[in-house]
Amino acid sequence: MTDGFNREAAAAAAAPGVLQGIRVLDFSRYIAGPYCASILGDLGAEVIRIEPPGGADDRFLLKVEGFDDGAQFMALNRNKKSLTMDLRSPRGREVLNRLVASADVTLTNMPPAALPRLGLDYASLKQANPAIISANVSAYGPQGPLSGRNGFDLIGQAMSGATYMSGWPGQPVRTSCNYVDFGTGLGTALGIMAAIMHRQQTGEGQEVQASLLQTALTFMNAVLLEASTGVERAPGEGRSPYAGPAELAPTKDGAVVVQVVGPAMFARLAEAIGRPELAQDPRFDTDEKRGEAGAELSAILGEWAGPLTMQEAMDALAQARIPSGPAFSPIQAINDPGVRGSGVFQDHHPKPDGPALPVAGFIARLSASPGTIRAPAAAAGADTLATLRAAGFSDDEIETLTAEGCVVPPAA
Missing domain, CATH: 3.40.50.10540 (Crotonobetainyl-coa:carnitine coa-transferase; domain 1)
Structure with a gap:
């Protein structure tokens, strides 16, 4: 800002x-x-x-x-x-x-x-x-x-x-x-x-x-369309039921969101977390299977991320070109340099002598x-x-x- x-x-x-x-x-x-x-x-x-x-x-x-x-x-x-x-x-x-x-x-x-x-x-x-x-x-x-x-x-x-x-x-x-x-x-x-x-x-x-x-x-609509064909999915419990891992992984000082889609991205994730053999595991060889095995992948991802800080985890994931991001509180979101540098907010002064307030501008x-x-x-x-x-x-x-x-x- x-x-x-x-x-x-x-x-x-x-x-x-x-x-x-x-x-x-x-x-x-x-x-x-x-x-x-x-x-x-x-x-x-x-x-x-x-x-x-x-x-x-x-x-x-x-x-x-x-x-x-x-x-x-x-x-x-x-x-x-x-x-x-x-x-x-x-x-x-x-x-x-x-x-x-x-x-x-x-x-x-x-x-x-x-x-x-x-x-x-x-x-x-x-x-x-x-x-x-x-x-x-x-x-x-x-x-x-x-x-x-x-x-x-x-x-x-x-x-x-x-x-x-x-x-x-x-x-x-x-x-x-x-x-x-x-x-x-x-x-x-x-x-x-x-x-x-x-x-x-x-x-x-x-x-x-x-x-x-x-x-x-x-x-x-896509979820409802699938359900209309007779597919009954259980609640996702904070994970995506369609691919994985796509969830929040706890770290030492917060949590990071990780979203993986496709076998190539999953292979890069497996290498990044020190478990390259997962890419050949038949339990995880399709998006559908990884979605169904969400609990198992959560445990594996949590074991890797738990000893790390948020920044360490995101740096490792970025190096592997895995989409990830921090689970910010609202005040953390406002103060984050990446958010501030995006240009989304305009400091606005509703009162001439009042503090500046961050107002999100036009969406496009x-x-x-x-x-x-x-x-x-x-x-x-x-x-x-x-x-x-x-x-x-x-x-x-x-x-x-x-x-x-x-x-x-x-x-x-």
Whole structure:
């Protein structure tokens, strides 16, 4: 990490993004929707987060000392403006429709059946803006007996078979990374980008639907396909059941992850750990057999790695061209020179006099039109007045809406 943006990042931030001129109304909460909107913002779209007076509940998760907002909110709501309003107020629908008329994309995350109550369903939005692109993230999608239910990332992990396969017999295990949420956010952003291209070609808006369940099932599709043929695999107990070794090996000062695929790589591993005869052992001569013999390989690998430090083990494995890496704690990951040197994080200063926070930038690197972090997450309602004026509301109208409690500027 560096102190602020380096010159290259600063120059990129000053250039317009590929989505400049696209206005997004972000009604979403928590991870999948906000992450999707942050991707669009990184690429230059004007993203306006619309939330209740005082801010939505997801502002305060993972509280950070010295900051009003939580770590999750600050990470996923950069490059956004904030407008606070009560959608359920008597004039909420009127204000919503006028905002939609000046927008290109709306983004929500709720069960599809709940959208009409707020005027956020595609049919209602089209009346205000026939060319609108309406994107909704839900737990289970728009069809089927579960479509009306709420859900979070872990539901997708569990229902896709991932927690079962990651754990031990009778003890499924969740991952600490909300990969279903983030994968859904990425997929939704891709769908919105495709819809924008379609509109450029035809002038037509459309509806984009994504769900946590679809993402989770897509990510587990190969495993599910295999199971559909009658293959019943036991939980992996922290190892891969398909090849090996592919697991964590404890050392004197931590653990390293080792992943081996293919006979040539396994032969190099066997040589590196001083057991060259393993490459000719009929118990381990295919990926499938090594996956099935995971416990035996774990014992062998542990016997080799146990007396070593993490660094010694990784040096030996790197010399043999075996993919490996350290099992870091979060603070170790942040402070590691390799991680810091990768350029993933940009030091961000949400408060002028506050500490720098490492915020991961746009997930891909584009040489001509990079995604950039131009602004920290906005305070609740910080852009209410400017956003309403840009949408055509007069000062008198804004004063009336404020008096009625429909919109809440920061001063209120």
